[in-house]
Amino acid sequence: MALDFLTPLNSDILEYVKELSSQHLGSKIVFHTHDDFPDLKKIKIAIIGVLENRGSEDFDQYVNLNYIRKEFFNLYPGNWNISIGDLGNIEPGEKIEDTYFAIQKLTSFLLKNNIIPILIGGSQDITYPLYRAYDDLEQMVNVISIDNKFDFSRENGVLSNSYLTKMIVEEPNNLFNYTNIGYQTYFNSQEEIDLIEKLFFESYRLGEISNDPTISEPVFRDGNLVSIDLNSIKSSDSGNFINFAPNGFSGKEICSLARYAGISDKVTCLGMFNHQNTKQESFLISQILWYFIEGIHCRSNEYPFGSKQDYIKYIVTLEEDLVFYKSNITNRWWIEISNIGNKNNKFKKTTLFPCSHQDYLLACNGEVPERWWKNQRKNLI
Numbered sequence: 001m002a003l004d005f006l007t008p009l010n011s012d013i014l015e016y017v018k019e020l021s022s023q024h025l026g027s028k029i030v031f032h033t034h035d036d037f038p039d040l041k042k043i044k045i046a047i048i049g050v051l052e053n054r055g056s057e058d059f060d061q062y063v064n065l066n067y068i069r070k071e072f073f074n075l076y077p078g079n080w081n082i083s084i085g086d087l088g089n090i091e092p093g094e095k096i097e098d099t100y101f102a103i104q105k106l107t108s109f110l111l112k113n114n115i116i117p118i119l120i121g122g123s124q125d126i127t128y129p130l131y132r133a134y135d136d137l138e139q140m141v142n143v144i145s146i147d148n149k150f151d152f153s154r155e156n157g158v159l160s161n162s163y164l165t166k167m168i169v170e171e172p173n174n175l176f177n178y179t180n181i182g183y184q185t186y187f188n189s190q191e192e193i194d195l196i197e198k199l200f201f202e203s204y205r206l207g208e209i210s211n212d213p214t215i216s217e218p219v220f221r222d223g224n225l226v227s228i229d230l231n232s233i234k235s236s237d238s239g240n241f242i243n244f245a246p247n248g249f250s251g252k253e254i255c256s257l258a259r260y261a262g263i264s265d266k267v268t269c270l271g272m273f274n275h276q277n278t279k280q281e282s283f284l285i286s287q288i289l290w291y292f293i294e295g296i297h298c299r300s301n302e303y304p305f306g307s308k309q310d311y312i313k314y315i316v317t318l319e320e321d322l323v324f325y326k327s328n329i330t331n332r333w334w335i336e337i338s339n340i341g342n343k344n345n346k347f348k349k350t351t352l353f354p355c356s357h358q359d360y361l362l363a364c365n366g367e368v369p370e371r372w373w374k375n376q377r378k379n380l381i
Contacts, residue, residue, distance in 0.1 A: 002109035005102035006048070006088045008032045013069055025084075025290075026073025032088040044082050045116045045293060048106070049089035052099040055159030056123030056274065058242075063121045065089070067282035068275065068289075075290055080297045096159070100129040107133035107269060116296065117269050118289065124151065124273040125159035127227040128166050131175070133269070134224065140176035142222055142266075143167070146257060147229040148206070148248060149187040150180055150196060160274070168199070177378070179219050181257065182206045182232050182249055200374040206232075206247065213256045214356075218371070220260040220267060221303070221332070221354035228254075228272045228288070230281065239280025251284050255291040262295020265303035300330050316363040322372070324360050325352065333357055337375050351379075 009031055017026040029047075030038040040046075051063040069086070090106065093099040103119070107130055110117045119126065127145070134141045145151070145164075153161045167175050179202040185193070196203050202219065209216055220226070234248035235241050249257070261267050270292055272285060311334075314324040323336040334352040359369035 002105045003037070003087075005090055005106050006032060007091055008034050008088045009069075009086060010066075013066060013073075016070055017073055020073060023076055024073060025075050025077050028077060028084070029073070030083075030085045032086065038085040038087065040085070040110075040113060040115060042083050043085040043115055045084045045118060045296065046110055047084065047086045047289075048117055048119050050099075050103065050119050050122035050126055051089055052092045052096065052126065053121075053123045054092065054096045054099075055125035055163075057160075058123075058276075061277065063275070064277045065121045065275070067277070067279045068120060068285050071282045071286035072289055075286060078290075078294050078297060080293065082293060082297055084293070100126075100132075103129040104132045104135075108136045111137060111268055116267075118292070119269075119271045120285070120289070121275055122273055123160040124227060124229050124271075125163040126273060127225070127271055128163040130225055130227070130269055130271055131167055134174060135172060139174070139224075141174050141224050142177040142179070143175060143225045143227065144179045144181060144220060144223040144261070145227045145229070146181045146232050146249075146254070147227070148182060148184045148232045148245070150183060150192050150203075152192045152195065177201065177222070177375070179223070180204065181216055181219065182209055184247060200378045202371065202374065206249070209257075210249070210253060213253055213260075215358075216257060217260045217263075218333070218354040218356050218359075220257075220264045223261070223264060223267050225269045226261045226267055226271070228258075228270070230272060230274045230276075230285065233284065238284050239278055240276045242276045242278070243274075251287070254284070255288055258288045258291040259295040259298075262292040263298055263300075264295075265299055265301055300327075302327060302330065302332065314360065316360070318363065318366065318368065322363050322368075323350075324355070324363070326357075326360075331357075333360055335359065335369070335372055337372065337379060 020026045049065040053063050090102050107117050151161050151164045181204050183203055184206050231243055232248050233254050235245045237251040310328050311325040316322045325334040333355045335355045336350045337353045338350055353375055362369050
């Protein structure tokens with residue numbers, strides 16, 4: 001059974017939780033202990049530690065998640081009505097492929113039971129088995145990576161720097177879209193940047209998002225799996241001075257992105273990777289986790305598209321009509337995408353695709369929104 005891959009929390013964490021007040025988060029979470037396992041029928045969010053990091057350059061370093069858990073449990077919840085369970089840890093297998101198998105099977109099991117898994121720790125190549133967990137759901141997957149690079153590289157053999165290549169090449173190929181948020185040009189070759197364009201994937205430079213984090217909201221609204229490389233955060237905010245990063249997202253920005261991910265009705269899995277075991281970094285990771293859960297609490301359940309009475313329809317005539325919808329509930333925008341030629345949506349002539357008010361204004365000024373163009377091309381392939 002998939003749950004057999006989990007080991008319970010250690011006694012140190014459980015003793016720490018006992019000392020917290022009834023108002024702290026730790027007192028409102030159910031735990032996997034040596035004597036008890038949470039009732040999954042009563043859980044909406046499952047926190048899982050991953051102690052595997054052989055895919056990283058720092059593979060000789062033991063993964064310690066105690067600091068993160070203590071800092072998170074010591075926070076106070078928002079006005080949440082969400083049940084959370086900490087299911088313990090996935091230990092490294094005999095081979096790294098064994099760990100991948102355990103992660104894939106466990107994540108797939110939780111997704112099928114409508115539980116949102118949050119995996120913390122280990123190296124970012126773990127994104128790959130999370131992606132493969134969607135195989136059993138028989139759906140195309142949109143992956144969003146918050147990272148300072150694309151992770152195409154094969155040159156140094158480090159799996160955490162090349163997992164995206166595996167996702168693109170290996171069968172079954174269920175990857176519909178990949179979006180990178182926060183890449184820094186000097187960490188990526190021009191060949192890699194060009195490849196992202198040729199595959200009609202999306203990418204946003206660090207400066208674009210830092211100047212206006214709201215442009216990422218429609219991107220998250222269309223994502224399924226979100227992977228955060230903690231090296232994308234600048235060291236002055238993360239406290240990670242082992243892998244020093246002079247540039248990157250601020251603490252405020254990464255928490256905003258985590259909240260956007262949580263608000264998305266389609267995001268069903270989150271991973272946070274490349275933690276350096278420092279107590280300083282744990283403060284920020286616990287708050288990123290808090291904002292993601294806060295976002296889940298604020299979901300409006302607008303996907304799939306509900307009653308059209310809740311939307312205003314706008315038609316912009318260019319070479320062809322672009323049809324926009326604006327929600328009366330959240331003021332968020334959507335645009336129709338044709339499914340002609342898309343075998344994955346052969347029973348629907350159109351799909352509603354998340355967009356921004358700015359995309360509508362661009363269309364009104366005679367410009368075709370780039371995200372619409374890329375997705376339309378992808379549907380015709």
